Amino acid sequence: MTPPPPALSGLLLVDKPPGLTSHDVVLHVRRRLPPALRVGHSGTLDPLATGLLVVLIGSATKSQAQFQMLHKEYEGEILLGLSTDTGDVSGKPTATTLTAPMPLPLIESCLAAHRGKISQVVPKYSASKYKGKPFYRYARQGIETPQRVRPVTIFRFDCLQYRHPVIEFRLACSSGTYVRSLAEAVGARLGCGATMQSLRRMRVGSLRVADAMSHGELLTAPRERLLSRIMPLSLDALALPAPEAGP
Numbered sequence: 001m002t003p004p005p006p007a008l009s010g011l012l013l014v015d016k017p018p019g020l021t022s023h024d025v026v027l028h029v030r031r032r033l034p035p036a037l038r039v040g041h042s043g044t045l046d047p048l049a050t051g052l053l054v055v056l057i058g059s060a061t062k063s064q065a066q067f068q069m070l071h072k073e074y075e076g077e078i079l080l081g082l083s084t085d086t087g088d089v090s091g092k093p094t095a096t097t098l099t100a101p102m103p104l105p106l107i108e109s110c111l112a113a114h115r116g117k118i119s120q121v122v123p124k125y126s127a128s129k130y131k132g133k134p135f136y137r138y139a140r141q142g143i144e145t146p147q148r149v150r151p152v153t154i155f156r157f158d159c160l161q162y163r164h165p166v167i168e169f170r171l172a173c174s175s176g177t178y179v180r181s182l183a184e185a186v187g188a189r190l191g192c193g194a195t196m197q198s199l200r201r202m203r204v205g206s207l208r209v210a211d212a213m214s215h216g217e218l219l220t221a222p223r224e225r226l227l228s229r230i231m232p233l234s235l236d237a238l239a240l241p242a243p244e245a246g247p
Contacts, residue, residue: 008037009058010230013212016045016053020215028218029055032226042067042204043175044127048090051201052209060233070205071155073172076198078183080165083193085139086125087180091195099192101164110189111157111169120181122148152177166197 016025022044030039040061042054051074056064081099084091122128124139128148138145156172167186171179180196187194202209213221213229221229 008034008227008230009060010232011060011207012055012057012226012230013207013209014053014055014218015209015212015214016050017215018050019047021047022053025053025215025218026055028215029057032218032223033057040064042070043072045201046088046180046199048088048196049199049201051199052204052207052212053201054204054207057230063233067204069175071172071174071203072177072201073156073170073203074179075160075168075170075200075202076179076196078167078169078186078194079197080167080187080190080194081192082195083184083187084195087123087178087184088196088199091125095193097192099165099190102162102190104159104162106190107162107167108159110186111159111167113189114182114185115154115157117151117153119149119151120178120185122150123178123180126178150176150178154182157182 012029014025014029016022022041026039026041030037033039037058038061040056042056042064045051045053054067056067079089081097082089082093083095085094086092122135124145125136127134127136129135130138130145130148135145153174154171154177155174156170158170159167160170161168171177171182173179179199183194183196200209218226
């Protein structure tokens with residue numbers, strides 16, 4: 001008697017494009033795989049954001065909590081002079097401030113001031129839950145929720161380039177960090193308001209977006225090719241390397 005094939009399980013690294021939710025990507029993966037197979041992801045990316053989404057397949061979904069605790073690395077842009085209700089450019093403007101270009105050392109020192117252990121207010125438009133429902137559902141209905149503060153650690157927060165009114169940055173942070181809140185904190189410190197203009201997740205733990213398949217490839221690649229991209233779950237994937245400290 002021929003033994004049954006081994007159960008499909010592992011990780012699929014996907015480069016999420018803008019405009020899709022993380023759940024959308026999970027659905028697209030699920031449609032390409034055998035039915036009844038469990039599929040999840042390691043941590044939400046906002047629709048505006050792009051980059052690495054670690055899709056968990058089969059028994060790997062049992063390790064979701066461990067993956068959610070891994071450090072993350074991002075690159076993105078902060079737009080000065082604009083505040084929105086969501087903390088990014090997809091939201092409704094709540095305030096605008098005309099501001100002159102600032103000295104680069106001021107920008108660099110502002111970002112440096114947010115390194116280390118900090119407390120963040122969980123955004124109203126977030127997947128964090130209150131009474132079993134995500135915050136964003138209450139926000140869309142105009143219902144206020146209790147303010148929730150979360151401790152996080154910022155390992156790196158460096159200015160890659162400043163072309164007024166946009167700051168390009170690189171960020172390494174602990175699990176649970178809201179980059180939109182960090183952008184707003186930068187604007188508050190500079191006295192001009194700010195919002196996140198773009199965000200790209202570069203790493204989750206030791207996993208890199210450079211090794212991810214594109215969303216287009218996910219949708220169109222032959223089944224055999226898709227299956228070949230599923231990585232076995234290993235201790236290396238769950239490793240929590242200490243990020244290099246910023247200058």
